[in-house]
Amino acid sequence: MKLLVTGGAGFIGANFVQQTVDERPDVEVTVLDALTYAGNVESLAPVRDRIEFVQGDIADADLVDRLIAGTDLVVHFAAESHNDNSLNDPSPFVRTNVIGTFTLLEAIRKHGVRYHHISTDEVYGDLELDDPARFTEDTPYNPSSPYSSTKASSDLLVRAWARSFGISATISNCSNNYGPYQHVEKFIPRQITNVLDGVRPKLYGQGLNVRDWIHVEDHNRAVWTIIERGTPGETYLIGADGEVDNRTVVRTILELLGKDPDDFDAVTDRPGHDMRYAIDATRLRTELGWQPRYRDFRSGLAATVDWYRDNEQWWRPQKDATERAYAAAGETVL
Numbered sequence: 442m443k444l445l446v447t448g449g450a451g452f453i454g455a456n457f458v459q460q461t462v463d464e465r466p467d468v469e470v471t472v473l474d475a476l477t478y479a480g481n482v483e484s485l486a487p488v489r490d491r492i493e494f495v496q497g498d499i500a501d502a503d504l505v506d507r508l509i510a511g512t513d514l515v516v517h518f519a520a521e522s523h524n525d526n527s528l529n530d531p532s533p534f535v536r537t538n539v540i541g542t543f544t545l546l547e548a549i550r551k552h553g554v555r556y557h558h559i560s561t562d563e564v565y566g567d568l569e570l571d572d573p574a575r576f577t578e579d580t581p582y583n584p585s586s587p588y589s590s591t592k593a594s595s596d597l598l599v600r601a602w603a604r605s606f607g608i609s610a611t612i613s614n615c616s617n618n619y620g621p622y623q624h625v626e627k628f629i630p631r632q633i634t635n636v637l638d639g640v641r642p643k644l645y646g647q648g649l650n651v652r653d654w655i656h657v658e659d660h661n662r663a664v665w666t667i668i669e670r671g672t673p674g675e676t677y678l679i680g681a682d683g684e685v686d687n688r689t690v691v692r693t694i695l696e697l698l699g700k701d702p703d704d705f706d707a708v709t710d711r712p713g714h715d716m717r718y719a720i721d722a723t724r725l726r727t728e729l730g731w732q733p734r735y736r737d738f739r740s741g742l743a744a745t746v747d748w749y750r751d752n753e754q755w756w757r758p759q760k761d762a763t764e765r766a767y768a769a770a771g772e773t774v775l
């Protein structure tokens with residue numbers, strides 16, 4: 442089987458490519474990635490000689506058409522993925538997440554290729570802390586940020602192309618991922634690498650916001666489950682019952698690194714900051730039989746802390762520029 446993975450040099454895509462190459466020798470993998478600031482070929486180093494890598498833009502219609510013509514399956518991870526960046530400059534988000542997805546869909550329908558669309562729980566907006574509800578496949582779309590609204594737009598394009606043109610597409614909406622190869626701009630790697638650098642972790646506002654953490658390997662196994670057992674035209678939510686508030690995450694990272702758990706800074710809050718995400722993955726579990734392997738967040742986080750401690754050469758080149766960007770955006774200690 443010939444598989445095209447977009448965004449395969451990013452965090453989740455690179456983990457997906459590594460897992461696929463290691464566990465599915467019958468799959469021939471091509472990665473299409475523009476290598477933006479978020480892409481890193483070093484994340485593919487362990488499998489580099491067993492894949493084809495194409496540096497290019499998903500909004501380049503000629504390139505996309507050529508690549509999809511020779512492919513059986515496309516798994517689409519490529520995106521601008523960081524909420525804070527989308528608040529500073531939404532324009533690349535519209536271009537990559539909306540126009541890029543549109544470009545892929547047009548080639549998918551022309552060549553009749555199976556398509557899996559990677560999306561986020563943020564399309565559903567947020568929940569109150571005391572709301573017993575969780576997101577399901579039937580929750581109405583209500584995105585808050587430029588990032589989540591462009592992801593919601595891309596999901597709606599996929600649904601329309603499935604219904605109107607009959608493309609064979611599935612969609613998954615997953616909660617917050619953690620694990621190796623995540624860019625140091627994101628919450629968990631940022632705080633781990635801050636502590637390793639002797640810098641106090643930065644918590645937005647009071648840190649009461651809740652995210653529903655899932656290990657990236659569990660997300661990617663769920664994606665293969667949906668590709669193999671899901672029904673084309675359908676959406677599946679992916680989550681592993683991992684709700685934790687940000688303050689607890691920061692305190693746990695400090696503890697795991699042998700520091701005082703109160704040794705963090707409260708900084709400027711994110712405008713429009715979503716309060717809580719929570720996934721009900723009953724459909725994925727009962728209809729498709731998926732189960733997470735990482736059930737204990739603290740031990741998954743400990744393994745992630747170890748990975749960043751052991752792989753400084755991977756994250757160090759991005760660290761200073763990332764912190765400068767946060768400072769330039771006006772982040773200040775409260």
Ligand code: NAD
Pocket residue numbers: 447448449450451452453454473474475476477478479480481497498499500517518519520521522523537541559560561562592614615616617618619624
């Ligand atoms: P990431 O930012 O780490 O990686 C994105 C990758 O896409 C990078 O390698 C980048 O170079 C590439 N890319 C960006 N624009 C491109 C373009 N125009 N053409 C080709 N390649 C381009 O993102 P991630 O965290 O790995 O997220 C991957 C996907 O998963 C995204 O679609 C995101 O919305 C979704 N998602 C992420 C999470 C999470 O917690 N990180 C959770 C749910 C869903």
Ligand code: DAU
Pocket residue numbers: 522523524525560561562563615616617618626627628629631643644645646648650651652687711718
């Ligand atoms: O829910 C899925 C989404 O999870 C994905 O669609 C996004 O691509 C991914 O980036 C992530 O979005 P979040 O905005 O939830 O992730 P982030 O890592 O940016 O922040 C997680 C939480 O931590 C959020 O409440 C903001 C907070 N935070 C973040 C940073 C970078 C801090 O308190 N301090 C920080 O320095």
